[in-house]
Amino acid sequence: MPELPALLLLLALGSVSGFLAGLLGVGGGLILVPFLSQGLAHAGAAPALQLKMAVATAMATICLTSMSAVRAQQARGAIAWDIVRRLLPGVLLGTALGALLARHLPALGLTLLFGLFVGHAGLKMLFAAAPAPRAGQGLPGRPGLLAAGALIGGLSALVGAGGAFLSVPLMARWRVPMHRAVATSSALGLPLALAATLAYVVVGRGLPGRPDGSLGLVHLPSWLLLVSTSVLAAPLGTRLSHATDTRRLRRLFGLMLLLIAAEMLRRAAQAA
Numbered sequence: 001m002p003e004l005p006a007l008l009l010l011l012a013l014g015s016v017s018g019f020l021a022g023l024l025g026v027g028g029g030l031i032l033v034p035f036l037s038q039g040l041a042h043a044g045a046a047p048a049l050q051l052k053m054a055v056a057t058a059m060a061t062i063c064l065t066s067m068s069a070v071r072a073q074q075a076r077g078a079i080a081w082d083i084v085r086r087l088l089p090g091v092l093l094g095t096a097l098g099a100l101l102a103r104h105l106p107a108l109g110l111t112l113l114f115g116l117f118v119g120h121a122g123l124k125m126l127f128a129a130a131p132a133p134r135a136g137q138g139l140p141g142r143p144g145l146l147a148a149g150a151l152i153g154g155l156s157a158l159v160g161a162g163g164a165f166l167s168v169p170l171m172a173r174w175r176v177p178m179h180r181a182v183a184t185s186s187a188l189g190l191p192l193a194l195a196a197t198l199a200y201v202v203v204g205r206g207l208p209g210r211p212d213g214s215l216g217l218v219h220l221p222s223w224l225l226l227v228s229t230s231v232l233a234a235p236l237g238t239r240l241s242h243a244t245d246t247r248r249l250r251r252l253f254g255l256m257l258l259l260i261a262a263e264m265l266r267r268a269a270q271a272a
Contacts (some may be wrong), residue, residue, distance in 0.1 A: 006039055006042065007225060009035065009039075010039070010222055010225035010226055011225055011226075011228065011229050012229075013031065013032055013035055013036075013226060014061070014225065014226035014227060014228060014229035014230040014233070015229040015230065015232075015233045016031055016233070017031060017032055017061060017062075017065055017226065017230045017233075018065050018068065018069075018229065018230030018231060018232065018233030018234040018236075018237065019233040019234065019236060019237040020237060023237035023238070023240055030118050030121065030159070030160070030161050030257060030260065031260070032054070032057075032058040032061060032160065032226065033051070033054045033055055033058050033114065033159070033160045034054075034260050034263060034264060036053075036054035036057055036058060036219075036222060037050045037051045037053075037054040038050075039222060040053050040054055040057075040211065040219060040222070043211040043219065043221075043222075044211040044212075045209060045210060045211050045219075046208070046209025046210075047107060048106070048107045048209065049107075049207065049209050049210060049217070050107070051107055051110050051111055051114065052102055052103070052107070052110065052200075052204075052217055053204075053210065053214070053217045053218070053219055054160065055102065055110075055114075055157075055158070055159065055160035055200075055217075056099075056160075056196075056197070056200035056201075056204065056216065056217035056218045056219075057217075057218050057219045057222050057223050057226075058160035059156075059157070059160055059193050059196040059197050059200065060193070060197040060200075060218045060223050061223055061226040061227055061230060062189060062192075062193035063190065063193045063194050063197055064227040064230065064231050065227070065230040065231060065234055066186060066187075066189045066190035066193055067190060067231070068230070068231040068232075068234035068235060069186040069189075069234040069235075069237070069238060070186050070187050070190055071235075072234060072235040072238035072239070073183035073186050073187065073238055074187075076183070076238075078179060078180055078182075078183035078184075079180075079183045079184050079186070079187045080171075080176060080180055080183075080184045081187070083139065083171065083174075083176065083184050083188075084184060084187050084188050086139065086142075086145045087145055087148065087149040087152070087167070087188060088149065088188070088191060089146060089149060090145060090146040090147065090148060090149020090150040090151075090152070090153065091149040091150070091152055091153035091163070091188065091191065091192050091195075092149075092153060092191065092192075092195050093146075093149070093150050093153065094149060094150035094151060094152060094153030094154035094155075094156075094157070095153035095154065095156065095157045095192055095195040095196045095199065096153075096157075096195060096199050097150075097153075097154055097157075098153060098154035098155065098156065098157030098158045098196070099157045099196055099199030099200050099203060100199065100203060101154075101158065102157065102158050102200075102203075103203040103204070103217075105158075108268060110158070111264055111267055111268040112265070112268040113158060113159065114158075114159045114160075114264050115261045115262075115263075115264035115265035115267075115268055116261070116265075117155065117158075117159050117161075118159070118257050118258075118260055118261040118264065119257070119258060119261030119262075119265070121161075121254075121257055122254045122255065122257030122258035122260075122261055123254070123258070124169070124254070125251065125254030125257065126251050126254035126255060126258070127254075138174055138175055139174050140174075148166075148170055151166060152166045152167050152170075152188070152192070153192055153195070153196075156192055156196065157192075157195075157196040157199065163185065163188060163189055163192050164182070164185040164186075164189065167181070167184070167185045167188055168181045168182060168185050171184060171185070197218065200216050200217040200218060201215055201216030201217070201218060202216060203216065203217065204216030204217030204218070
């Protein structure tokens with residue numbers, strides 16, 4: 001069982017993760033991973049596994065967080081299930097490949113990838129306006145949807161994100177309204193997180209250096225604490241998402257991501 005300060009931090013992180021899942025369609029993994037990697041170091045995880053286990057545990061947390069967010073979004077009829085169905089095959093393929101690649105990536109490479117990805121996501125949330133839809137532009141054909149889904153699933157599995165940083169801008173380009181894109185991203189994040197969690201459980205079996213209470217690469221004690229608050233906070237974020245213009249909140253979140261990216265890149269530089 002984690003010590004009291006770590007326990008309170010995990011409960012707070014779970015709340016933030018769930019709130020962001022409902023508010024912006026993100027699973028909160030980009031916030032969870034850096035803190036989880038530090039917590040797993042204290043729990044006894046080997047240095048080479050700390051970030052990988054943090055990513056896996058974040059994806060497992062997104063499973064239940066997404067369920068809560070999807071339930072709230074579905075009650076409002078905001079999810080475009082036809083888009084979810086069309087993207088799903090590529091997402092599942094990319095997720096499996098991403099989790100397999102993560103096992104073999106060196107810790108330094110994964111830290112660098114995470115820092116660069118989070119920094120890019122932060123800049124996009126701070127400065128990039130939603131793409132203006134072009135005349136006649138809509139969903140791409142089957143090959144385009146397969147490639148888009150694979151990109152979403154692969155990168156999400158590597159960095160522990162729910163996929164919204166890729167899927168929401170893509171859907172905006174496909175003329176999907178922003179609130180509907182956020183809701184649909186929440187629904188897409190559920191099978192993505194389930195597939196990634198299963199893959200991380202499988203690829204992590206038998207690896208040395210995992211702390212007690214690990215299932216594959218998922219650290220169950222941390223996961224239980226995170227989900228206990230994330231599932232309660234997700235509907236609150238959904239309610240606020242539909243009641244307000246989220247541009248300012250996206251910018252604040254973008255700034256937070258840039259700070260996290262700077263810290264992860266600092267760690268990568270120290271480890272190099």
